[in-house]
Amino acid sequence: MTGRRRKNEQPGVLALAEEAVLLVRRAPLAAWACYLAATVPFVLGVLYFWSDMSRGAQAHDRCASAALGLAALFVVMKIGQSFFVAHLIDALSQRPRPWTGRRFLRLAAVQGAIQPWGLFVMPLALLLMYPFVIVHGYYHHWTAIGDGEDMNLKRLRRRAWTLARQDMRSQTFTLWLLSPWLLGLGMLATFGAVRMVALIVPAAEIQGAAWFAIGALLFAVFAGLLSPLGFALTLNIGILFVTIPELLRMFLGWDTLFRISAGYALANTTFLAALFGVAYLCMDPVVKAAYAIRTFRTESLRNGRDILVAIRDLRDAREAAS
Amino acid sequence: MNAVRDRRCFHHPPREAVARCPECRRFFCRECAMEHAGRLLCADCIARTSAAGAALRSPPPWGLPLRLLGGLVGLWFLFYVFGRVLLVLPTAFHEGDLAASPMEAFEP
Known part of the structure; x- marks a missing residue:
């Protein structure tokens, strides 16, 4: 079977997203435990850092040490995510590779050496938009191939670069549909646009909940265009955040600060950061799964592993039938 | 492919070239070009790549830890700058100064 023919058999972009969701659901418990144990502390750390730096009375003194802690949590998160993706690729290839302490240390060293630079390069690429697809793909493929x-x-860099330039159309669509980076850009654009409106129109002319209406409209435009799934997800999470304090009061009689000053809570920046944090936790595993599938499929064009999986499936089906 | 067919082997001029080495960009005959790691290379480039590969397989012991340390310092700097930006912004901005004044509409 030629490479061209097998390339044409690659699933469509929507099928890839669907397969990514299925793969995430099939991920083993150990992979999920590692992913969450590594990612949730970073998200919580960012929220604590954000809240502390925006309100803490002595935050100046803690900024350097808190930033160092956050840097360490970021590296741990990337190691956990790579471990998660390695398990997903094992599930795809039906060939579980043994995990040893040495292999895990090698994975940690490779990911720790490369991934931190992604946080510098990706925001810069995002500002320029077009190269972001390649840069985003490059670092996500690093997560997949740097498995210890x-x-x-040098060889890993070449592999990641080759993978990142394959099938740009599918990759662009994956990014648009699943990546939390574009949702973040949409939220930033909304925030900037609301400030622009405030500069143009005097605050006295916009009263009551009109600011929320303007903000929601701009968010629907920016986030809806840049990341439709992220927009729907954020909307749901926002409704959940607002509803939970009300439900707590209704069913348990607990009157929290979040219910008493719901309007203020909605307007502060930590709330928006929390929205993004939860949306990130929902979207990121699916993106990782999509890139795991891409890596497996693209590398299968050379090593034929997908054919081995298909043959094994056929053999199993025949054995089950007989 | 015409470019390859019209060429002659670098080592054996009477022979027709069948491949072009992606490393040195020279043309080679069937005998001189060999497959190595999924690519058709000439013997000299295979020897050079193998030597370089052997050197890379045993990286200096401080290579990766230094990269990791560099990445951590870079990240620390990035988050530190981010923290300073959050500190510089006034508290009213973080509390949503635009929406805070007419918040009475949402008050119970």
Whole structure:
């Protein structure tokens, strides 16, 4: 079977997203535990850092040490995410590779050496928009291929770069549909646009809940265009955040600060950061799964592993039938 | 492919070239070009790549830890700058100064 023919058999972009969701649901418990144990502390750390730096009376003194803690949590998160993706690729290839302490250390070293730079390069690429697809793909493929089996950084870099430039159309669509980065850009654009409106129109002319209406409209435009799934998800999470304090009062009689000053809570920046944090936790595993599938499929064009999986499936089906 | 067919082997001029080495960009005959790691290379480039590969397989012991340390310092700097930006913004901004004044509409 030629490479061209097999390339044409690649699933469509929507099928890829659907397969990514299915793969995430099939992920083993150990992979999920590692993913959440590594990612949730970073998200909580960012929220604590954000809240502390925006309100803390002595936050100046803690800024440097808190930033160092956050940097360490970021590296831990990337290691956990790579472990998660390695399990997803094992599930796709039906060939679980043994995990040893040495392999895990190698994975940690490779991911720790490369991923921090992504946080510098990706926002810059996002500002320029077009190269973001390649840069985003490059670092996500690093997560997939830097699984501790190969320590040759030059070879890994070449593999990641080759993978990131394959099938740009599918990759662009995956990014648009699933990536939380574009949702973040949409939220920032909304925030900036609301400030622009405030500069143009005197505050006295916009009263009551009109600011929320303007904000919601701008958010629907920016986030809806840049990340439709992220927009729907954020809307749902926002409704949940507002509803929970009301439900607590109705069913348990607990009157919290979040219910008493719901309007103020909605307007502060930590609330928006929390919305994004939860949306990130929902979207990121699916993005990782989509890139795991891409990596597996693209590398299968050379090593034929997908054919081995298909043959194994056929053999199993025949054995089950007989 | 015409470009390859019209060329002659770098080592054996009477022979027709069948491949072009992606490393040195020279043309080679069937005998001189060999497959290595999924690519058709000439013997000299295979020797050079293998030597470089052997050197890369045993990276200096401080290579990765230094990169990790560099990444951590870079991240620390990035988050520190982010923290300073949050500190510089006035509290009213974080509390939603635009919406805070007419918040009475939402008060119970």
